[in-house]
Amino acid sequence: MAERVAPLRLSDVAARAGVSLATASRSLTGTPGVSAAVAGHVRGIAQEMGYVTNMHARSLAGGIASSIGLIVSEIGDPYFSEIASGLIGVATEHQRMVQISHAGDPDAVLAQIRLLRAYRVGAIVLAGSGFSDPALEAAANAELASFQASGGRVAVIGRHHISADAVLPDNVAAGRSIGTYLLGLGHRRIAIVAGPATLNSVADRVAGTLEALGTIETLGSLEKPGALESPGASVSVTHHEFTRAGGAAGVAALVEAGLLGGDGGGEVTAIIALSDVMALGVLAELRERGIRVPDDVSVVGFDDIPVAADVALTTVRLPMAELGAAALRMAMLEPASRPRRKTTGHELVVRASAAPPKARP
Amino acid sequence: MAERVAPLRLSDVAARAGVSLATASRSLTGTPGVSAAVAGHVRGIAQEMGYVTNMHARSLAGGIASSIGLIVSEIGDPYFSEIASGLIGVATEHQRMVQISHAGDPDAVLAQIRLLRAYRVGAIVLAGSGFSDPALEAAANAELASFQASGGRVAVIGRHHISADAVLPDNVAAGRSIGTYLLGLGHRRIAIVAGPATLNSVADRVAGTLEALGTIETLGSLEKPGALESPGASVSVTHHEFTRAGGAAGVAALVEAGLLGGDGGGEVTAIIALSDVMALGVLAELRERGIRVPDDVSVVGFDDIPVAADVALTTVRLPMAELGAAALRMAMLEPASRPRRKTTGHELVVRASAAPPKARP
């Protein structure tokens, strides 16, 4: 292995081109005030020497071109990888690099925001859901506010307790839509297999669903499935991890509570999984237990991740890639006097996993 | 909106703590040579002031802590998001930031490598497949070599024409494994719905499969499905995009060529999709056309992406997350005198999408 070769500096290019450092800098950054001929010459030399700007130096010296920080819960989750894909597409258009962080809990989010600040990113996009309890987000939000105060741009996806531009997937309306659909199909005993009760996205989806089902009561976190009577339908909610395994655990909890897989009395005829990823777990666990979909029980989800079509899952489509793209676009705008909000739409996607309930013997 | 507040500098912390800049720096970086008492005091002050290091300045001044560059074809593709997830996990453990780049073709890869170099990343992990034709990779590889010469670390996933640490998914063996399985099931007329013929991953998977089927002949790119007679089985190969849509297009091509969906004569009894994502497209198109799986035709894939289980797809599992994690671990090791190579295993995962061929009337 050869000795380490120090990277070329702009001064090397300037020397070779026979111009000053300042002129070389202006030529490469495209700053006006250099004759086209000289600028072209310098650029040619730089290219031929294989010169690569040192972004750290540029950034320190006050040149802009800062990168974008993206914080997701788990990039392996299709919901987040779709968001990331949309965001990276926009970033690439604008020649911006994106630095990506995994952060599953509020402490990790705080740590990642600090790291991103250390890298002096120009904007931070927070893709994970906000928390119902402001206290859980307090530290992260303070850090974000401080970042904004120093000129950083922030955009969040979903409801957060912070004054920042936000792209809001319409979780409440999506819940209403899926609830209405199930009610129209004739379901009156429904179970919601939900993610953590601490998340706003969960609270909103549940609230919208309950509203459609005839109640606007909101729910706390329930260890065991909790039952709520509503004029329209009786609804049980059980909270688990926002993962495939969480969906499977939800089915297990329903069975254990006697709401599923028994003799049919008092049983649930439809399951609303609060994300498609959870729905995948629900479907798998149902299959495992020999409970047929939609014959024995209907299943619906949220998001319409790409594979939902492959398992014929009825769901509500949320424009994930667009969420990511829109969030970044907002973050690249000049800050407004008050935070911007953009609410995105949703669309019921009917496939084969839900059907009218069978009459029970 | 308040006036922009300039971020705190280390000198602010030093002043407040009553020590020199040098001592403050040493205290925060943990460099030995400062009394524990002073170091602790400085750290306390910094914390309480909310000081955040400027990584650009640190990096310029010669401090290390460089970030990691990851280049993927498309983060929305489960294969790459799994790799990214594994890699980010390791990066987080080591407090390294990861900068992620989308690059679908060789030109984009080159551009992204240059950008990553501009950001002075410490290591670059190239996750996309290499190309059979060295010329296509030449420019990117030269850039990578130059990056290595200046002290940068490089790790690639899969076969590339470059001297760098590599993690090699055993595509040939995986192909052999799936080919053998299909042969054992009794299939003798098989179609391969492949990704672009220019990719090494495609070439390797095809080669392994053909080897198992009784030939080791390699294939060029074929506009129309190309037929190969082998002692064991007759195989047709058709190349399309490495996407869901590509898989669907593959089925269409097979039907058009009279190899599928006709009266049964000369028809294929099994389809090997060269990735699970393509297999998803194959399954969807088959469903669309009323061709039943596995009754009318068996379908198998490669990778075992998370949803493969949900569509009961028989496939060969490749450890994607481990590929990403291993690549980064290698890249963080001191460079060896000669590139390291690590070959990962594979595992046949039998599910319901493949069965013995039905006897034809």
Added chain:
DNA sequence: CTGAAAGCGCTTACAG
């Protein structure tokens, strides 16, 4: 153990 000073590689007023 602690500090003053040089230097990392750029950009940008400030002169000419």
Added chain:
DNA sequence: CTGAAAGCGCTTACAG
């Protein structure tokens, strides 16, 4: 249009 010089915020020999 072009250049000499200051400065961005750190780290690290070099002295003490």
